[in-house]
Amino acid sequence: MSEQPQKKIVALVDGSAYSASVCDHAAWLSARTGAPVALIHVLGRREAPEKQDLSGAIALGARTALLEELAELDAQRAKLVSHRGRAILEDARAILDKAGVADITIRLRHGDLIEAVAEVEAEARVIMIGKRGEAADFARGHLGSNLERVVRASHKPVFVASRAFRPIAKVLVAYDGGSSAMKAVDHIANSPVFQGLEIHVVTVGTDTPEAQKGLANAKAALKAAGFEAQTSVLPGQPETALSKLVDEAQFDMLVMGAYGHSRIRSLIIGSTTTAMIRSCKVPVVLIR
Numbered sequence: 001m002s003e004q005p006q007k008k009i010v011a012l013v014d015g016s017a018y019s020a021s022v023c024d025h026a027a028w029l030s031a032r033t034g035a036p037v038a039l040i041h042v043l044g045r046r047e048a049p050e051k052q053d054l055s056g057a058i059a060l061g062a063r064t065a066l067l068e069e070l071a072e073l074d075a076q077r078a079k080l081v082s083h084r085g086r087a088i089l090e091d092a093r094a095i096l097d098k099a100g101v102a103d104i105t106i107r108l109r110h111g112d113l114i115e116a117v118a119e120v121e122a123e124a125r126v127i128m129i130g131k132r133g134e135a136a137d138f139a140r141g142h143l144g145s146n147l148e149r150v151v152r153a154s155h156k157p158v159f160v161a162s163r164a165f166r167p168i169a170k171v172l173v174a175y176d177g178g179s180s181a182m183k184a185v186d187h188i189a190n191s192p193v194f195q196g197l198e199i200h201v202v203t204v205g206t207d208t209p210e211a212q213k214g215l216a217n218a219k220a221a222l223k224a225a226g227f228e229a230q231t232s233v234l235p236g237q238p239e240t241a242l243s244k245l246v247d248e249a250q251f252d253m254l255v256m257g258a259y260g261h262s263r264i265r266s267l268i269i270g271s272t273t274t275a276m277i278r279s280c281k282v283p284v285v286l287i288r
Helices: 019-033 060-098 113-123 145-153 179-190 209-224 238-248 271-279
Strands: 008-012 037-043 104-110 124-130 158-161 170-174 198-204 230-234 253-257 284-287
Touching (some): 008 019, 019 037, 019 060, 019 158, 037 113, 060 104, 113 124, 145 158, 170 238, 179 253, 198 209, 238 271, 271 284
Parallel strands (some): 008 124, 253 284
């Protein structure tokens, strides 16, 4: 019987400052799992040649010449955009090559990012994306719209890369007792990525018997997989308490369910999730 192909680390790269970090984190994941990396750059529809008639009501002969010139400019622009996309992919491949990743594929796609992700999701173990896209420096308080769309659409774990890579040794797991939080614990228990890392499971809120029972269940599941996780209840609101803990206790990664116990409170993804990605300076791994 033939061996199943290994699931890929799918890394979405663009021209933003976050793309190098996406590649560095992809190399780190590949080193811990042996998984191949698929680099994808999508030329969105907004980058396609614009179909607008700039000729106006001018004389017929001049109008024909102008339309021909505009068509040629459109073709040149499309060619430049495509060249830029390939350059972005080659730069990304060079980062992975330098980090020692042996199995790298690159793919330049036209169209919608979510359609591109849907095409590769079946062969992916994780989808990686930067916290913000190419407008990152102009919109520091906002998440990339593509990130929110990917989190909503993807059924695989989504790894949200921070602005710069640093070695990962200490992992915080946000646990609210919901189904996606338990899936996050199961994911850690069954993934080679987390082997040998320091794991802390934290519930934010009131220290109730129910909260302690949930933490005990999480700790038992991790212990069965060989992890000696620490657990605690942290007072406050998740949006502020967790990011403060990440900073003060110097965690290197946050893992959480993409949706909280109360399901979706904002239009796209859970409001706690959105706030956590925005405020945390470390990578955030979201589990559906």
